[in-house]
Amino acid sequence: MRPRLSGDLRRANRVEVMRSFYGGRTLTRGDVAAQLGVSVATAGTIIGELTAAGLLAETQSTRSGGGRPASQLTMRAGAPYLVGVDLAETHVIAEIFDQAMTRVGHFQMPVAPTDDDPDSVVGHVVDSIQGVIAGLAGVSAADVAGVGVSLPGQVDREGGVSVHAPNWGWHGVPFTSLFTKRCDLPVLLDNPLKAITLAEMMFGEAGDRDNQTDTVVVNLGTGVGLGIVAEGRLLRGRTNSAGEWGHTVLVADGLPCHCGSRGCVEAYVGAAALLDLLTEVDPDSPLLVPGDQAATVARLAEAARRADPVAVATLERFARPLGMALANAVNMLNPELLVVGGWVSAAFGEPLLAAVEPVVKEFSLTVPYDAVTLAASRIADNPVSLGMAVLAFETFVLP
């Protein structure tokens, strides 16, 4: 284990205290002490630092049991602002948040599949950031403390480099240095799985549970992956690539995967696989919109809700490999909570979980299966930009 200096520990404590307030929570010093397992005096010291930095404010005092009134604290709204960017293969979404992590603006632009030149893509990101700031009356770039950009694929956070983004054929693209040539806002990079997992920890299902320390957040989209919270910490691994569940092998020498391997989870449960399954069930299905994953999945989900036999059969076939791959995650990580999110999951909602749960049970060991709760993500807005804004806040605002 890497040694940590006392300054690092104090900062880590401030991060943990701040995280307990996200999502508009109002807490006393005693509540924070209980959540973090520290003394009220320690919680009080950290809260004092955060209040002095203008991040927390007292809202009211409550008197319980006739004792001294306990001050209620909450995050302070307003400036400085943070921008979270979800850069994906098909779009750039930039969203702006105030320091209490309330979303106050949204800007979106499409990225053409052929538009893979790094300079051009970075240009779209900068345009989107400028667009979302310009859309907020009375706010300028001077009010923005920093930007968090989520990039698909493998990201070197310290070096600011996109190590590998397979869909664009990027290898070693110096994203941060290209960015700073065009925009002087402080910027950090990460991978969407990490952003989504942070958002779920603080604003989703996991954030609502006391002592929620072991959580797996599954992202189902064109690509698939998962985020791991183990013993209360986001697991990054040695090279920030922990959670590449989509490229673990589900079927020996199975279907080819765009990563170059065969039999990967993603080849069976990515959105493209869902379209292939629909084609197998009914090659002439009117639900199929060739070349358009989002439109096909939306039609399929709507048809599944009205028990259309082709849609139900497709969903059942999809649930087999998905349930098996989730059971692998349950057996390997022994989570208390397994959240299923991503745009494919959001399109189907509960019928997907209902189809998958018996398969997870069938392929999980009994003890970890009995310990886990499966839940659909409740975060309605974009969790990637939210998680990236949280990281930007913790990096550029939190003392």
Ligand SMILES: [Zn+2]
């Ligand atoms: Zn793969």
